[in-house]
Amino acid sequence: MYENCQDTNFYLSCDKINDMIGIPGDGREIFPVLGCQDRVLRVLSGSELLYEAEVPGTPETLALFDVMSGFGHNNLIYGTKDGIVGLCTVNKDNPCHRWEIANTNNLGGITAIDTYDLNGDGIFRAYHW
Numbered sequence: 001m002y003e004n005c006q007d008t009n010f011y012l013s014c015d016k017i018n019d020m021i022g023i024p025g026d027g028r029e030i031f032p033v034l035g036c037q038d039r040v041l042r043v044l045s046g047s048e049l050l051y052e053a054e055v056p057g058t059p060e061t062l063a064l065f066d067v068m069s070g071f072g073h074n075n076l077i078y079g080t081k082d083g084i085v086g087l088c089t090v091n092k093d094n095p096c097h098r099w100e101i102a103n104t105n106n107l108g109g110i111t112a113i114d115t116y117d118l119n120g121d122g123i124f125r126a127y128h129w
Helices: none
Strands: 017-024 030-036 040-045 048-054 059-064 075-080 085-089 096-101
Touching: 030 059, 040 059
Parallel strands: 017 059
Antiparallel strands: 017 030, 030 040, 040 048, 059 075, 075 085, 085 096
């Protein structure tokens, strides 16, 4: 991690990192989340590993879930190489898996993901094409 153009923290992962995102904490605190090849989300605080959360596939892409949806700012939506989409709440203590959408039609992996409330009604809808 860098702060004011200075290297402040580092972490040597035990597996390949596919994606990374920073989850905002209290004040200026940021929790880096690493999506790793071994089907694990690694949540850090500075240079320390807080915990690991297993997911049902290799996480390929990570994004913050739409804050306007009312779910809060610490929710992470992820897409896996085998086409699963899931939502996980990330905090200091432990993860909370909210839901997963299986890839029943074997459509391939998720390489990019984002969220937005298209109808403005606060209801999450998943679209694929």
